[in-house]
Amino acid sequence: MSLDKHFFTPEGTDTYDFSEGKPTPWQSNQEVDRYVPTHCCYCGVQCAMYLKVAAGKVVGVEPRYDFPYNHGMLCPKGTTAYQTVNHPDRLTHPLMRRGGKGGALERASWDEALDTIARRFREIQAAHGNDAVAVYSGSSMTNEKCYLMGKFARVALGTRHCDYNGRLCMSSATGANELSLGIDRAANPVSDLPHADVVFAIGANIGECFPIITSYLWQARDRGCKLIVADPRQTPIARTADLYLPLRPGTDSALLNAMLYVIITEGMVDEEFIRARTSGWEETKAEALKYPPEPVARVCGLKPETIVAAARLYGQAKAALLYTARGLEHQSKGVDNGVACANLALATGNFGRPGAGYMTLTGQGNGQGGREMGQKASQLPGEREIENQEDREYIASVWGIAEPELPHAGYPATLMIPAMERQEIRACFMICSNPLVSLPDQHTVERALRRLDLFVVTDFFLSETAELADIVLPGNVWAEDGGTSTNLEGRVIKYNRAVDPPGEARLDWEIVCDLARRLGKGHAFDYHSQRDIFEEVRVATKGARADYYGITYEKINAQNGVFWPCPTEDHPGTPRLYEDRFGFPDGKARFHPITYLPPAEEPDATYPLVLTTGRVIYHYLSGNQTRRTPFLLEQAPCPWVEMHERTAERLGIAEGDWVTVRTRRGEMTVPALVIRTIRPDTIFIPYHYGHTQAANILTNPVLEPMNKIPEYKVCAAAASKAEQPPAWAKDFDPALLKLAGRNRRALPSAGGRVGPRVR
Ligand SMILES: Nc1nc2c(c(=O)[nH]1)N[C@H]1C(S)=C(S)[C@@H](COP(=O)(O)OP(=O)(O)OC[C@H]3O[C@@H](n4cnc5c(=O)[nH]c(N)nc54)[C@H](O)[C@@H]3O)O[C@H]1N2
Numbered sequence: 001m002s003l004d005k006h007f008f009t010p011e012g013t014d015t016y017d018f019s020e021g022k023p024t025p026w027q028s029n030q031e032v033d034r035y036v037p038t039h040c041c042y043c044g045v046q047c048a049m050y051l052k053v054a055a056g057k058v059v060g061v062e063p064r065y066d067f068p069y070n071h072g073m074l075c076p077k078g079t080t081a082y083q084t085v086n087h088p089d090r091l092t093h094p095l096m097r098r099g100g101k102g103g104a105l106e107r108a109s110w111d112e113a114l115d116t117i118a119r120r121f122r123e124i125q126a127a128h129g130n131d132a133v134a135v136y137s138g139s140s141m142t143n144e145k146c147y148l149m150g151k152f153a154r155v156a157l158g159t160r161h162c163d164y165n166g167r168l169c170m171s172s173a174t175g176a177n178e179l180s181l182g183i184d185r186a187a188n189p190v191s192d193l194p195h196a197d198v199v200f201a202i203g204a205n206i207g208e209c210f211p212i213i214t215s216y217l218w219q220a221r222d223r224g225c226k227l228i229v230a231d232p233r234q235t236p237i238a239r240t241a242d243l244y245l246p247l248r249p250g251t252d253s254a255l256l257n258a259m260l261y262v263i264i265t266e267g268m269v270d271e272e273f274i275r276a277r278t279s280g281w282e283e284t285k286a287e288a289l290k291y292p293p294e295p296v297a298r299v300c301g302l303k304p305e306t307i308v309a310a311a312r313l314y315g316q317a318k319a320a321l322l323y324t325a326r327g328l329e330h331q332s333k334g335v336d337n338g339v340a341c342a343n344l345a346l347a348t349g350n351f352g353r354p355g356a357g358y359m360t361l362t363g364q365g366n367g368q369g370g371r372e373m374g375q376k377a378s379q380l381p382g383e384r385e386i387e388n389q390e391d392r393e394y395i396a397s398v399w400g401i402a403e404p405e406l407p408h409a410g411y412p413a414t415l416m417i418p419a420m421e422r423q424e425i426r427a428c429f430m431i432c433s434n435p436l437v438s439l440p441d442q443h444t445v446e447r448a449l450r451r452l453d454l455f456v457v458t459d460f461f462l463s464e465t466a467e468l469a470d471i472v473l474p475g476n477v478w479a480e481d482g483g484t485s486t487n488l489e490g491r492v493i494k495y496n497r498a499v500d501p502p503g504e505a506r507l508d509w510e511i512v513c514d515l516a517r518r519l520g521k522g523h524a525f526d527y528h529s530q531r532d533i534f535e536e537v538r539v540a541t542k543g544a545r546a547d548y549y550g551i552t553y554e555k556i557n558a559q560n561g562v563f564w565p566c567p568t569e570d571h572p573g574t575p576r577l578y579e580d581r582f583g584f585p586d587g588k589a590r591f592h593p594i595t596y597l598p599p600a601e602e603p604d605a606t607y608p609l610v611l612t613t614g615r616v617i618y619h620y621l622s623g624n625q626t627r628r629t630p631f632l633l634e635q636a637p638c639p640w641v642e643m644h645e646r647t648a649e650r651l652g653i654a655e656g657d658w659v660t661v662r663t664r665r666g667e668m669t670v671p672a673l674v675i676r677t678i679r680p681d682t683i684f685i686p687y688h689y690g691h692t693q694a695a696n697i698l699t700n701p702v703l704e705p706m707n708k709i710p711e712y713k714v715c716a717a718a719a720s721k722a723e724q725p726p727a728w729a730k731d732f733d734p735a736l737l738k739l740a741g742r743n744r745r746a747l748p749s750a751g752g753r754v755g756p757r758v759r
């Protein structure tokens with residue numbers, strides 16, 4: 001029996017060759033018309049999956065064993081992602097607020113909505129200048145859409161203010177990659193992991209945030225690879241680690257410097273590698289020698305011998321992989337922390353070989369592609385620079401404008417908020433972000449967004465942010481369009497369209513192009529498909545650092561993805577970077593000495609605890625999608641505060657009690673989860689919830705000075721038993737809460753030790 005009829009072949013690009021007699025790649029007892037090969041829409045791992053389509057609707061998901069990467073595995077978010085497609089909450093027609101700011105959002109036609117936006121943007125720009133309108137986009141979109149947003153801002157609106165949610169995510173990593181290595185991409189493919197002798201994960205909750213990568217980690221460990229984890233919370237992988245360092249939040253660069261100290265003083269540096277492939281070692285060495293383990297251990301709240309043991313394990317590895325993520329990067333010293341990681345990997349020669357490298361685990365589905373397509377405030381497509389004359393001239397020529405017409409660098413997303421508050425920015429086109437959950441200091445963010453003369457949001461669900469908009473445009477979910485995404489390895493993969501958007505909802509790129517036409521710039525946005533946009537991306541990135549020129553949709557299908565840089569059509573792509581040279585003109589990596597500086601806010605008598613925030617496996621980012629997925633919501637129905645049992649006892653708090661957490665920005669009341677897997681001086685709240693459940697009511701908006709990422713991971717806080725439950729509790733099923741608490745409880749540590757080793 002031929003199975004070919006089941007496979008959807010959009011644009012004739014996705015041909016699947018299943019010869020007779022081969023085992024079928026799926027199992028299903030449901031009548032299904034088509035199996036559409038695509039990838040998960042959530043995290044940067046970008047697992048491959050099939051969407052099952054019946055009667056024009058996405059009805060389920062099937063593993064995709066034929067993709068040699070996730071081998072059919074999906075995490076709980078991946079297996080339930082399809083449930084967002086036909087969700088009853090989908091936005092199916094445009095909405096406009098009638099009767100001024102106090103009015104309600106009401107149904108509008110596309111013509112009315114888009115004409116109003118075009119007219120108001122032009123009026124606002126005529127009165128206050130082009131830069132009074134900002135574009136704020138996101139990295140959960142395809143490369144084609146990310147590229148389009150950068151072009152839309154600069155060409156259709158002529159504004160310099162264009163930035164995206166990756167500012168809150170990848171900007172410390174970008175800073176470090178650019179300073180130390182010269183290319184802003186992971187150094188290694190995930191398939192390098194089983195070749196490592198040592199994996200050091202610092203500030204990365206791999207088990208919950210990149211679940212499918214753990215399968216590679218177990219492969220490595222089956223071969224004897226040792227695992228070091230540094231995290232103030234004993235995360236799932238930390239429970240199995242050979243060495244676990246429960247460091248005090250915000251002290252990462254001190255720890256990394258002390259490890260470098262041990263590596264230098266015990267003769268574990270790779271002199272040959274340093275001489276041949278790097279510059280700046282002497283200054284970095286001199287600085288690191290100021291960080292002996294004993295005083296650093298006091299700063300980090302660790303034992304000196306644990307730091308020495310970690311340094312020896314890492315320093316003696318034949319091939320070590322150093323993984324970081326937002327734990328280390330969501331800090332006002334995030335760029336420094338990343339550079340300190342690169343210093344450690346460079347000093348030990350851990351680059352350019354299987355299993356040897358330093359890489360940040362990119363977060364969002366297209367968090368890699370999204371940061372090189374030119375939607376960043378200072379960037380043009382291909383990681384080109386908006387203030388570089390040659391780059392400006394090249395992109396202006398691709399876009400058919402004169403170079404002087406191309407705006408210069410604008411505000412990063414985090415600085416748009418104060419600019420909105422002081423009404424320098426008066427209108428905003430937002431797509432694919434939910435800052436009313438995700439930005440720090442929510443009270444200020446809400447005030448700023450309410451001040452806008454015109455606020456337009458494009459989403460497929462009414463997010464907390466969309467609730468504040470003047471005009472809401474219904475866009476598409478990933479399953480409704482094709483296009484490319486670049487995963488956390490730098491592998492460009494392809495989504496395929498399974499169904500059409502519901503009701504009057506439209507494809508995001510069509511909405512943006514339609515708006516450009518109404519702004520009189522239709523000639524520059526004359527695309528008929530995502531593929532047309534991709535063809536322009538190829539040209540726009542040609543010869544740039546992030547070179548996509550040699551990548552085609554056909555090649556992606558034929559090769560199961562293509563790693564950039566890929567300069568020509570006969571080039572296979574580049575899975576591992578830095579084999580021969582780093583990304584600077586002289587080919588050498590750069591050491592930079594890092595001085596440890598404490599976080600912006602430290603505990604004091606009024607706020608004696610450290611609050612850190614982050615993720616759980618069940619929810620994705622602002623939760624606008626996963627809070628609508630019944631299974632995921634049931635597992636994690638509301639935020640909670642994790643605290644160590646010693647801390648809880650001291651504060652007179654028991655498991656499940658309502659606890660009020662206060663910081664200098666605000667307060668919130670959540671149930672307590674009393675555990676032994678967090679430092680006693682630290683508390684943790686997951687940030688996936690909105691309104692009075694948003695952890696970002698509490699967080700500190702202080703920014704990293706170079707790349708402007710907020711310090712989500714460290715602020716001073718106080719916690720006490722609440723006088724009364726929060727208002728939302730009255731509608732809340734206590735049984736759900738209990739279930740959620742049980743789900744969060746850790747198993748006893750596989751290493752036989754429960755709870756952090758804390759001084
Ligand atoms: N389930 C799930 N997976 C996701 C996402 C999601 O929302 N949900 N989001 C995706 C995205 S966009 C991102 S950016 C990634 C984020 O992936 P991660 O960075 O792994 O996740 P976080 O929870 O933000 O933080 C990681 C860890 O940092 C620790 N930490 C806190 N403070 C410090 C500190 O000062 N130093 C160190 N070393 N560690 C600290 C926290 O305890 C936490 O375990 O996940 C991606 N994957």
Ligand SMILES: Nc1nc2c(c(=O)[nH]1)N[C@H]1C(S)=C(S)[C@@H](COP(=O)(O)OP(=O)(O)OC[C@H]3O[C@@H](n4cnc5c(=O)[nH]c(N)nc54)[C@H](O)[C@@H]3O)O[C@H]1N2
Nearest residue numbers: 140165169432433434438458463475613621622624687712
């Ligand atoms: N306290 C605290 N705050 C944090 C973090 C933290 O660790 N702690 N992490 C930060 C990080 S790393 C990140 S990445 C940010 C993320 O912050 P946000 O950008 O706010 O996160 P999302 O929930 O992805 O927002 C995307 C929105 O766009 C919609 N959407 C998704 N895909 C598409 C699409 O293709 N088209 C359209 N039109 N809409 C789409 C979704 O429904 C959602 O409403 O949060 C940051 N905020």
Ligand code: SF4
Nearest residue numbers: 040043046047075078
């Ligand atoms: S690991 Fe990431 S990409 Fe894979 S299924 Fe889970 S959320 Fe989706």
Ligand SMILES: [Mo]
Nearest residue numbers: 168169363364
């Ligand atoms: Mo992120």
